[in-house]
Amino acid sequence: MNLEYRELLPDNFPGNSKVWIYQSSRLFTLSEALEIETLLNKFAAEWRSHGAEVNAYCNLFFGQFIVLMADESQVGVGGCSTDSSVRFIKDLSEKFGVDLLNRTNLAFVIKDKIQVLPMSQLPYAFENGFINGDTLFFDNLVLNKAALESKWIVPVKESWLASKLPLQVPS
Known part of the structure; x- marks a missing residue:
């Protein structure tokens, strides 16, 4: 199994960029994965924090892990913007019939x-x-881009x- 993913991470995000990883309870089908990638790109383009655009990156890795990343060097991600990302993930869970929030x-x-x-x-x-x-x-549970790359x-x-x-x- 090819576990290379680092080359897919954005070069222009600093190592301290905040990261959230949501693991699906199952592998997504190819058609689901393509739809999810479209939804992730849309979310990243529209993610806001107190009205300001969040410099965001979202991707689906290995057909099972959704990674959200925010470069907070310009705009911090606070409670409301974090809540919006969790709502987005909950919507994906319901739409595709998977559990993305079970940390156990x-x-x-x-x-x-x-x-x-x-x-x-x-x-x-x-x-x-x-x-x-x-x-x-x-x-x-990795918290930032540097940890995502190495741990x-x-x-x-x-x-x-x-x-x-x-x-x-x-x-």
């Missing part, structure tokens, strides 16, 4: 595919060898999940 669903690369597991199944998956410390994990897809052992699992520490 975790995504991993397993057998060269993205697999979503509920956090409650994490111990079972670990104990039965479905995931281990080297399994790639999508850390959707979004990482081995479980290098993520916050490491503290939730009995990983072996090399001696």
Whole structure:
């Protein structure tokens, strides 16, 4: 599976640009993905904060992750503009019949595919060898562009999940 995505990120956004990642409960179909990309582009062009245009970037990655990014060097993204982005994501959830707001669903690369597991199944998956410390994990809690570039897809052992699992520490 090709996990390259960095070249799709905008070069003109600074590393501290704010990022939100919304993971779908399933892979979007090709026709859904094309429609979502159109809707994302429209949202990015129309996103406002207190009437001012937000320098925004939106994209669908791997057919399953919606990334919103705001360069706050000119216009900050406050409560109302954040609320509008969440409303937009909720509308997408309803339109396409997916859950984009469940933060307890975790995504991993397993057998060269993205697999979503509920956090409650994490111990079972670990104990039965479905995931281990080297399994790639999508850390959707990254907060800015710099972290998105370097810490979004990482081995479980290098993520916050490491503290939730009995990983072996090399001696």
